[in-house]
Structure formats: structure tokens, C-alpha cells
Amino acid sequence: MSATLENSVVFDESAGVVRILDRRVFPARVEWVDATTPDEVATAIRDMVTQSSGPLYAATAGMGLAALHVRGLPLGEARTALGRAGRALATARPTNAHPRDAVARILTAGRDADDTDALVSVTLKTAAAVDRDYREASLRLGRATLSLLPASPRILTHCWADAYLFGLVAASREAGREIEWIATETRPYLQGARLTAHSLRELDQKVTLITDGMAAAALASPRGVGSGPIDAVVTAADRVALDGSVVNKVGTLAHAAAAAAFGIPYYAMVEAPDPGAPTGADVVIEDRDPREVLEVLGHRTASPLVTDAWYPAFDVTPPRLVTRIATSRGTFAPANVGEHFATDPDAEAPAPALRRRRSPAEPAPVAATVQPDTIAFRSVTASPDEDPQ
Numbered sequence: 249m250s251a252t253l254e255n256s257v258v259f260d261e262s263a264g265v266v267r268i269l270d271r272r273v274f275p276a277r278v279e280w281v282d283a284t285t286p287d288e289v290a291t292a293i294r295d296m297v298t299q300s301s302g303p304l305y306a307a308t309a310g311m312g313l314a315a316l317h318v319r320g321l322p323l324g325e326a327r328t329a330l331g332r333a334g335r336a337l338a339t340a341r342p343t344n345a346h347p348r349d350a351v352a353r354i355l356t357a358g359r360d361a362d363d364t365d366a367l368v369s370v371t372l373k374t375a376a377a378v379d380r381d382y383r384e385a386s387l388r389l390g391r392a393t394l395s396l397l398p399a400s401p402r403i404l405t406h407c408w409a410d411a412y413l414f415g416l417v418a419a420s421r422e423a424g425r426e427i428e429w430i431a432t433e434t435r436p437y438l439q440g441a442r443l444t445a446h447s448l449r450e451l452d453q454k455v456t457l458i459t460d461g462m463a464a465a466a467l468a469s470p471r472g473v474g475s476g477p478i479d480a481v482v483t484a485a486d487r488v489a490l491d492g493s494v495v496n497k498v499g500t501l502a503h504a505a506a507a508a509a510f511g512i513p514y515y516a517m518v519e520a521p522d523p524g525a526p527t528g529a530d531v532v533i534e535d536r537d538p539r540e541v542l543e544v545l546g547h548r549t550a551s552p553l554v555t556d557a558w559y560p561a562f563d564v565t566p567p568r569l570v571t572r573i574a575t576s577r578g579t580f581a582p583a584n585v586g587e588h589f590a591t592d593p594d595a596e597a598p599a600p601a602l603r604r605r606r607s608p609a610e611p612a613p614v615a616a617t618v619q620p621d622t623i624a625f626r627s628v629t630a631s632p633d634e635d636p637q
Contacts, residue, residue: 251447254414259309264316266309268292271299275446286310286333293340300410304382307337307347308375311354315371326364342532343562344486345522350378383411385519385576390415393574396515401479402428407497408439409484412517417451429455430473432463436540460499464506481507485518492567492582493528501563513571520575521585528564536561
């Protein structure tokens with residue numbers, strides 16, 4: 249059993265094209281965007297044709313495409329062209345570090361190539377390896393996350409965890425355990441409603457959809473959602489800083505704060521923390537076109553009198569609101585997430601600790617928590633003739 253979105257980026261080497269399933273219209277329509285140059289792949293990433301793990305897959309495929317384009321060039325020109333392609337792909341969206349790291353690994357692998365044929369070969373080989381390794385790491389990450397959860401947990405998730413979600417589902421099946429999901433719709437692109445909930449149903453998972461504004465009520469309710477109270481909030485992270493700050497789709501901060509207020513753990517999933525980000529303040533938060541807030545899926549929902557909007561695509565959840573961070577090498581307290589790099593990557597995943605779950609008879613206590621730090625974003629005013637960012 250598989251989900252459509254598990255293989256939503258295809259590098260067709262023989263045709264010289266990268267095909268990207270357009271997640272902006274999925275599942276209402278199944279349409280593919282064909283990119284024939286690395287710049288077109290970067291544009292697809294920037295325009296939200298693919299999100300979450302998709303930009304990593306697209307970046308690796310884009311580098312493979314770039315390798316095809318430099319065949320026959322002198323070695324120096326080939327290196328320059330690959331570097332240019334890498335910069336376009338790595339910077340298409342600034343907050344998610346996965347494309348940046350993938351491109352860096354691919355370019356590093358080609359440093360010792362002594363002719364263009366060798367450079368092309370190692371670039372194609374490494375791009376395929378990055379894709380494969382990321383999928384394998386996502387399964388290890390799923391196993392680590394599962395070790396934090398009760399035997400048959402009910403978890404609330406936000407946005408679209410992509411490969412991490414598939415890894416957690418695969419790990420639960422491997423362990424013979426069932427997960428019940430509560431998914432937020434995730435405005436304004438509705439990734440939770442369209443991508444997460446749809447993929448979970450394709451995988452025969454039990455999922456209940458709620459609007460973004462219902463999350464706190466769901467977490468507070470002793471009756472809960474679906475079959476009972478929520479046991480944990482679990483999301484992916486686009487980036488985790490070394491101080492344990494979690495950067496993820498905007499709205500994650502609110503859900504983490506609500507979870508803390510009601511004594512419910514919040515777990516973040518990331519393949520690895522970012523050694524280039526000592527704190528959450530070191531992560532660039534992407535401001536997207538505010539017009540995306542005035543509409544949903546191409547249809548304007550705001551009053552025609554409204555012209556100003558604000559859309560930070562991500563927010564930063566401070567470490568004190570994060571219970572634990574799962575990586576492909578285990579789970580860590582937020583302050584100790586840097587220990588990921590000193591942990592043996594081949595160590596056996598911890599055996600799941602079957603934790604006691606919540607019940608209506610024993611609801612979680614209300615915890616006294618400090619208000620979250622204020623996150624400063626640049627406000628953007630929409631202009632009718634402004635080009636999309």
C-alpha cells in the first residue's frame with residue numbers, strides 16, 4: 249500500500265526532464281509540471297508546486313538535470329554551470345535547509361573529478377544517493393518518533409510532513425501499532441486538508457480533519473477528537489536550530505503553545521538539526537506574497553475592500569514549548585539536540601516505550617506556561633500590480 253505523493257518528483261534522465269506533481273491542485277486534479285532546466289525546477293519550488301520534502305527531491309533531480317546539460321563542456325565551464333544551478337535550487341525557498349544541504353553534498357562529491365564525464369557521472373550518482381538516503385533516514389526518524397508515543401496514539405499534526413509522515417506510518421506498521429490522526433487544514437494552501445489527510449486515507453489511516461482554529465479546543469477537550477483525547481502534537485520541522493528552536497509551517501507555534509497549556513507533549517521530527525543555525529533567530533523566515541492570504545486555491549475569499557495582508561510562511565517555536573525532538577539518530581531534549589551529530593548513525597533504534605495514553609477520565613492537567621516569545625516578521629502590503637514573491 250502506498251500514497252500517490254510518495255513519488256511526486258520524477259527525474260526522467262532519458263527525456264531530460266524533471267516531472268513534478270503539482271501539489272497546488274492535488275488531489276482535485278493530478279497534473280504534472282515538466283521542468284527542462286534547473287532554473288525551471290527552482291521556479292517550481294519557489295512557486296509551491298512542491299513543498300515539505302518535495303523541494304529536496306526536486307533539488308536532487310534538478311542537479312541531475314544540470315549534469316545532463318554540462319555534458320560536452322570543458323571541465324571548468326561544467327563546474328561553473330553546476331554551481332550556478334546549485335545556487336538557484338538551494339535558494340529557491342530560504343527557510344527549508346534540505347535543498348541547500350542536498351546541493352552541497354552533490355557539489356562536494358564532484359570536486360575531485362578530473363574530466364567532465366567523471367563530473368557528470370558522480371553528480372548523477374550522488375543525486376540519486378541523496379534521494380535514497382533521505383527516504384531511509386525518514387524511516388529511522390519514524391521509528392524514533394514512535395518510541396515517544398503510546399501504543400495506539402491519537403496525535404494532532406499540522407501541515408504536511410511528507411517523507412517524515414510516510415516514515416512514521418511505515419514504522420507503526422512495522423511495529424504492529426495503529427495511529428489515529430487529527431489533521432489541521434493549514435491555511436492558505438490547505439496542505440493538511442489536501443495532502444496530509446488524503447495521503448493518510450490512501451494509507452488506510454484513521455484521520456479526522458479540523459480547521460486551524462479548532463486545534464486548541466481539540467487539545468483542551470477531555471472528550472477529544474475522533475475516538476478520544478489527543479495524546480500528542482507531532483509535526484515535521486523545516487529546520488531545527490541547535491538551541492532546540494523548531495521552525496515549521498506558520499501555526500505550529502500556536503499549536504505547541506496550546507499543547508503546553510494543557511500538559512500535552514509536542515514532538516518535532518527532523519532528519520537532523522541544522523549546524524548552521526545556533527538559534528532560531530539565525531533562520532531566515534520566508535515572507536510570501538500576502539495576496540495568498542486573500543484567497544484560497546486561486547479563489548478570493550477576502551472582501552474586495554481588503555487590500556492588506558501578511559503571510560510569514562513559517563514560525564519559530566521556542567525550545568521551552570518543545571517536549572522532545574526526534575531525528576534519524578534518536579530523540580533528544582531540545583537543549584541537547586546537537587548530540588545528534590555525536591550519535592552513532594548505525595545504532596539500533598530505541599524500543600518503543602509504550603506510554604500511558606490520555607483518557608476522558610484522566611484529562612491532562614492545565615499547565616501554567618509563560619507566553620511565547622514574540623516573533624518579529626516583516627509586514628508586507630499587497631499591491632495589485634506587484635509581481636508575486
